[in-house]
Amino acid sequence: MPELPDLEYIQPRLKAALVGQTIRSVIIKEPILIRNLTGETSESVLLNRTFQNIERVGPFIDFQLDGMRCVVHCMLAGRFELSPIESELQLKSQSKPNGNKYRAAVQFQCDSNVLSYSDSKKMGKIYLAPEDESRLAQIPGFRNQGIGILSDAFDLQTFISLLKKERRQVRVFLMDQTKLSAIGNAYADEILFDAGLHPKTMCTQLNDSDKERLYHSIGAVIERGIRAVADAGRDISAKVRDHMLVRNRLHAPCPRCQTPIRRANVRGVDAFFCPTCQPETRKGFIDWNKKL
Numbered sequence: 001m002p003e004l005p006d007l008e009y010i011q012p013r014l015k016a017a018l019v020g021q022t023i024r025s026v027i028i029k030e031p032i033l034i035r036n037l038t039g040e041t042s043e044s045v046l047l048n049r050t051f052q053n054i055e056r057v058g059p060f061i062d063f064q065l066d067g068m069r070c071v072v073h074c075m076l077a078g079r080f081e082l083s084p085i086e087s088e089l090q091l092k093s094q095s096k097p098n099g100n101k102y103r104a105a106v107q108f109q110c111d112s113n114v115l116s117y118s119d120s121k122k123m124g125k126i127y128l129a130p131e132d133e134s135r136l137a138q139i140p141g142f143r144n145q146g147i148g149i150l151s152d153a154f155d156l157q158t159f160i161s162l163l164k165k166e167r168r169q170v171r172v173f174l175m176d177q178t179k180l181s182a183i184g185n186a187y188a189d190e191i192l193f194d195a196g197l198h199p200k201t202m203c204t205q206l207n208d209s210d211k212e213r214l215y216h217s218i219g220a221v222i223e224r225g226i227r228a229v230a231d232a233g234r235d236i237s238a239k240v241r242d243h244m245l246v247r248n249r250l251h252a253p254c255p256r257c258q259t260p261i262r263r264a265n266v267r268g269v270d271a272f273f274c275p276t277c278q279p280e281t282r283k284g285f286i287d288w289n290k291k292l
């Protein structure tokens with residue numbers, strides 16, 4: 001669930017609540033989510049470790065504990081929740097399979113907070129790794145993130161050079177985290193709508209003005225997302241999507257031209273777009289007479 005604007009909201013809140021806190025107990029209800037590279041059991045390796053720092057690395061949250069790392073990739077449905085430490089009795093009642101307030105897959109009870117991670121699709125991953133660069137490099141995607149789209153290094157010239165030898169569809173390129181770190185499904189749709197580019201456009205079809213517009217749309221849409229998530233001021237487990245103009249708005253009127261929003265399949269994933277504001281650039285992919 002969380003994309004970059006969500007993680008920009010979540011990370012500082014996790015950091016403020018947890019740095020300096022020690023993990024006093026560990027509950028793992030969904031071991032399938034854990035990838036343990038430490039050689040010790042997950043519970044024992046985490047127990048009594050203190051959070052030193054918490055950073056965002058692309059789509060990952062990097063929990064830096066004393067002597068080890070816990071790196072979380074939420075994928076589609078993972079979400080964090082923070083709550084104050086509760087009495088032992090309450091914790092026992094929460095750990096029952098039904099009526100569990102948190103439905104937490106993994107829970108760390110710290111000195112004064114409880115960090116819960118839940119994941120209804122069980123697609124997210126929690127990597128436990130020693131402070132060892134060769135082990136951290138084994139975490140898929142963690143050490144080969146592309147240029148941070150919020151970093152100063154992400155300028156127009158760099159963006160254009162990334163597109164130079166690019167032969168893929170523009171939406172596939174935008175979501176390649178080894179190039180751009182990091183754009184997910186929701187913001188990819190919003191960026192392409194902002195830039196007026198059909199999601200199936202090939203990168204080779206982009207002219208100079210398209211490239212410049214796309215670059216500025218990335219910055220504008222992500223900044224708008226960060227502001228919207230901050231303004232919503234919701235709990236870190238909340239999914240803030242009210243500001244989306246096309247994502248998951250199938251058949252709703254386009255906010256610019258009132259044409260119903262359509263959905264297309266781009267490499268196996270749904271892409272939402274306005275067929276008027278984002279005109280087709282290649283023939284034969286979508287039958288407009290067919291109800292999508």
Ligand SMILES: [Zn+2]
Pocket residue numbers: 254255256257258259274275276277278
């Ligand atoms: Zn439109």
